[in-house]
Amino acid sequence: MGRQWRDGAGTLVVVGQGGDGVCVPLEIASSYRARAKGLLGRDSVDGAMLLSPANSVHTFRMRMAIDVAYLDRRLAVIAVRTMRPGRLGLPRLRARHVLEAEAGAMAGWGLRVGSWVEVEGGTRR
Numbered sequence: 001m002g003r004q005w006r007d008g009a010g011t012l013v014v015v016g017q018g019g020d021g022v023c024v025p026l027e028i029a030s031s032y033r034a035r036a037k038g039l040l041g042r043d044s045v046d047g048a049m050l051l052s053p054a055n056s057v058h059t060f061r062m063r064m065a066i067d068v069a070y071l072d073r074r075l076a077v078i079a080v081r082t083m084r085p086g087r088l089g090l091p092r093l094r095a096r097h098v099l100e101a102e103a104g105a106m107a108g109w110g111l112r113v114g115s116w117v118e119v120e121g122g123t124r125r
Contacts (some may be wrong), residue, residue, distance in 0.1 A: 005052060007034045010121040012048050012099070014109045022109045024048050024101075026119065038100065039066065045102055050119065054098040056091035059083045065103035069111055070095035076116040080106055 005028045012026040025047030029035045035051045040061050051057065057068055062085040070079040070092040078094055082103050099106075099117070111117070 005030050005050070005119065007031050010050075010119050012050070013118040013120060014111045014115060015118060016114065016116045024109060026050055028052070028119070039064075045100070048099050048101040048105070050097060050099055052097040055093070055095035056089045057083070057098050057100065058088045059085045060088070062086075067101045067103055067106040069099040069106055071097040071099060071117065074116065075118065077111060077113055080112055
């Protein structure tokens with residue numbers, strides 16, 4: 001049940017555990033190059049970025065604090081952390097995908113452990 005997307009744009013839908021179908025603009029980073037760049041060098045992000053496949057992130061050379069949500073293979077949220085610039089996140093063994101957004105955004109969407117997300121409009125490989 002591996003999920004693979006191409007780099008590009010889509011919509012993130014936060015469902016379950018209080019995320020009442022909130023829709024968020026989504027950037028998808030699935031190639032090595034796009035995942036390595038991620039949010040580096042940005043001052044803000046409109047919506048969220050999905051790194052796939054991924055089970056950890058770092059915030060070295062980042063200009064802003066970010067929320068990080070670790071997703072399992074079914075896109076269920078298994079952990080959510082806020083990371084300041086210059087940090088190394090520990091790998092999550094069950095994580096297959098990582099969502100990144102500006103610090104504080106995920107709480108506003110109702111995204112928390114036990115929520116799950118759907119990706120709409122992302123082109124599959």
